[in-house]
Amino acid sequence: MLIGAVLILTWLILLLRYPAKALPVSLAAAVGLGLVAAWVIWEDSRDTRRLERLEVRLNYAPEQCPVGKPLLVLINNGNNVPLTELRWRIAAYAPGENVNLAEENYSSPRYRGPGELLAESQWQDCLPLPPLRAGYRPQTLEFRAEHLQGSFSN
Structure with a gap:
């Protein structure tokens, strides 16, 4: 200074x-x-x-995913360039509410997408749930990807 x-x-x-x-x-x-x-x-x-053209869907699907990773994520790259890096936070909402029920702390999982996702292609994986506030069950909540940060190749 x-x-x-x-x-x-x-x-x-x-x-x-x-x-x-x-x-x-x-x-x-x-x-x-x-x-x-x-x-x-x-x-x-x-x-x-470009990040706005990404479609990120999160579904609680314990029957389709392994134990410990019950959150199914599907990312569709609707851009004409490859996605090289993607990070986000997961928020959980009760239907019709706007209060985030996912707790953010240092032990929360960090969510990252695929290393490279080609243009007009999809990626899906199973992820762990974020820690939820007490008294809420994941099957009754809507999950959303928020604070997307990423980069694209030129």
Whole structure:
């Protein structure tokens, strides 16, 4: 923080002392920084749009999954580029409610998708349940994938 303050103070002194030389350099740096910021915002919005095209369905299916992993997840990549990484959190809701009944703590399982999911393809697996609040049974809840974070290959 101190180094940043010193750099800004030095830049202001140079700008006031030598405006003819410092102003063009400052404008070029500002344009460069603006271009980098625009590129980062564009990349982020592109990944957000691609994540919105992913279909993630979660079903409590102990009859289809092994013991200890009763949550069936199906991911459909509706994009035209491969998905390279995907992470999410699972939320559990009672039907018609909007209170998340899944507890978030350090021992909660971390959910990750396939290493690479090709364009227009599906992946399914069985996952462990997140810890639920006391008194709720998983067969009576709706599970949703939230806070999706991922990346796609270009």
